[in-house]
Amino acid sequence: MLAGHPGTESVIQDLQGNPVVLSSAPQQPAVNGRNLQTSLNATIQATLEKDLAAEVQKVNASSGTMIVMNVHTGGIVAWADYPSYNANNYASEPVKLFTDAGVASLYEPGSVGKVLTFAGALNRHVITPTQTFDETGQVTVQGWTIRDWDLKAHGVISMNW
Structure with missing residues (x-):
């Protein structure tokens, strides 16, 4: 083509x-x-890779994935996985690093849903980034109790938390 x-x-x-x-x-x-012509931005890509690596190491996580999308066009601006492989020496890298966690891994739907809900609420001006709420660690909806992943209440937090 x-x-x-x-x-x-x-x-x-x-x-x-x-x-x-x-x-x-x-x-x-x-x-x-x-x-x-791609929608990738080399500057944002480099920053994303650096910041993702730093954050994964900071919180002692095993891995991380971040995707930056242009909300107006749907174009991918940057996409990073950590750990990643060295494209200049890929033959000596572990095969597991070639799996793109952003599309090949399973995630709880709440993890993605929260970001989409938050973005939609910001876009519609239903909430503000500085708005606070009391995060009690659980909520009951139609008789079902949904708990935070760490089973803790975090108190009054902002949307920037």
């Missing part, structure tokens, strides 16, 4: 090194390939 096609041109050089096309030889003009 993107590849062009090579062409042929028979030339000789004059005394100054300029090409002189041989008109009697068969000529086949080259066809340029098509361009592919």
Whole structure:
């Protein structure tokens, strides 16, 4: 889809090194390939990789995944997994590092749902980033109690928490 096609041109050089096309030889003009423009941003990508690695190490997690998406276009701006592999020496890297956790791992739906709910509420101005609420560690909905992952109450926190 993107590849062009090579062409042929028979030339000789004059005394100054300029090409002189041989008109009697068969000529086949080259066809340029098509361009592919991604939505990736190299600066944001580099920052994301660095910050993700630092945060995973800071909280002593085994791994982490972050994806930055343009909310207006749906384009992926940056995508990082940690730990990751060295693309310049991938033959010596552990195979497990080639699995993209962002699309190949299982996550509890609440982990993703909270981000989407929060983003939607911010977009609709239902909440503000500085708004606070009392996080009691659990909530009961229609007779079912849903508890925080750590089974603790965190008190009054902001949306920036």
